[in-house]
Amino acid sequence: DLIDMLTYFPALESVTISAPPDESTAATLSQMYPSVQFFWNITVSGETYSTDTTTLDFTGKTVDLTALRSELGRLPNLTQVTFGEDVFALADQLALAQTYPAVAFIWNVQLLDDLSVRSDTVDLDLRDYKVPDAVAFSDLLVLFPKLTRLDMCGTGPTDEEMAAMRARYPAIKFIWYTVVFKWTIRTDIKGFSMIQRQPPAATM
Secondary structure (H helix, E strand, C coil), X not given: CXXXXXXXXXXXXXXXXXXXXXXXXXXXXXXXXXXXXXXXEEXXXXXXXXXXXXXXXXXXXXXCHHHHHHHHHHCCCCCEEEXXXXXXXXXXXXXXXXXXXXXXXXCEEEEECCEEEECCCCEEECCCCCCCCHHHHHHHHHHCCCCCEXXXXXXXXXXXXXXXXXXXXXXXXXXXXXXXXXXXXXXXXXXXXXXXXXXXXXXX
């Protein structure tokens, strides 16, 4: 077959295939012949793309994430997929993002019951919200590949839960309130004093 026949051409640099291979064959070709560029056209959500496609934009289009999950594997150079204002199930979004960790998916994410956020957000302030389940919240942060700063002061999670999130996502600066003795302070402060200040004595 094609995979075995290509061993006869050691100087080969590129191959154009008329009929797109399945995902398994495509992966095998890329692994066995890393110096060869393979080209074929594939259909994704009704549109035809070349295998050297790096970005997809589905704004204004209806997309089935389950079908997309099996189709994107045939686009080895893909780096970003953009969606419009569609509302997707979080489980489907997580499955797609976990299947293709090297691809940035830009879409709306229902981060909290009362908050939907665009996934290309860089700086997020949640001080007006409550986070009832820190573990579930932490799982969703994988959908925000560009996030670098997250202010969670007063949102509810404990110091231990916040520390776990910080360890899981080292590229994100997490900020929250913590208590040192009887002082409540933000974790992003650069210094603080623990000297007890007494009010001035009353004068008669």
